[in-house]
Amino acid sequence: MRSRRYLVKKFLQALLTLVFVLSFNFFLFRIMPSDPARFLARSGRLSAQQAARLEHELGLDKALPQQFVIYVKDTLSGNLGLSFIDGAPVTEVLAKNLKRTLLLVGVSSATALARAPLGTVRADPDLRWLLESALRETWAVAVKRGIALPEDFVAKLLSQIDKLPADMKASLAADLESGGRLEAPWLCGAVARMSREAGLEAPVNRAVYAALKPYVGGSQVKAR
Secondary structure, X not given: OXXXXXXXXXXXXXXXXXXXXXXXXXXXXXXXXXXXXXXXHHOOOOOHHHHHHHHHHHOOOOOHHHHHHHHHHHHHOOOOOEOOOOOOEHHHHHHHHXXXXXXXXXXXXXXXXXXXXXXXXXXXXXXXXHHHHHHHHHHHHHHHOOOOOOOOHHHHHHHHHOOOOOOOOOHHHHHHHHOOOOOHHHOHHHHHHHHHHOOOOOHHHHHHHHXXXXXXXXXXXXXX
16 A cells, blocks of 8 residues: 555656646746747848748747647657757757767777777677677667667667777776766766666666776776
8 A cells, every 4th residue: 555655656746747847948948038930030040031930830929828738749749849950850860969879878888997999899799798788778778768769779889889990998988097087977877877767777887887986086096
């Protein structure tokens, strides 16, 4: 009975948090001095006619309650609109950036933990397994969080990594060797945390973060 009440309580808390975030994001941009269409028009990137058409396409000419309903529907369905820079769907832009993020997490984890360049990681079966596992765990949590990525995403990413310079090291590895502060909490640490929150296992990223955690604040002990 207690566990049931606990789950209901957690569900209601999550629901209230979702409502708050959606409402906050919606009204934040509505209380700004101008909407995106008018901003682009003032900056000279759009004519007045183009701005009016964009306002209509975005639903900014509708009543506020209608705008909020459209906003919630689009957000929950994964329709994040179009990029103002190149007109591409925002989900496609995020997917491209996610590819860089996955690559960074895998390469930084492997080269930092091995204290070795990428060529060494690729050539050693155990280190290559670590690299691929870190990538797959990051891919899994991204998919779990609703980002549409194909099944062969990691395989294609590995083929790209195989073409990178053999002497390449991620900044995480370089910072570790020089005794600088590490961005591990926002790389392998973030994957481990988000995986746990999503109910997934991420043993490789968790282990890498645990190994690097003593050096996150910086250390004068350099790798030999």
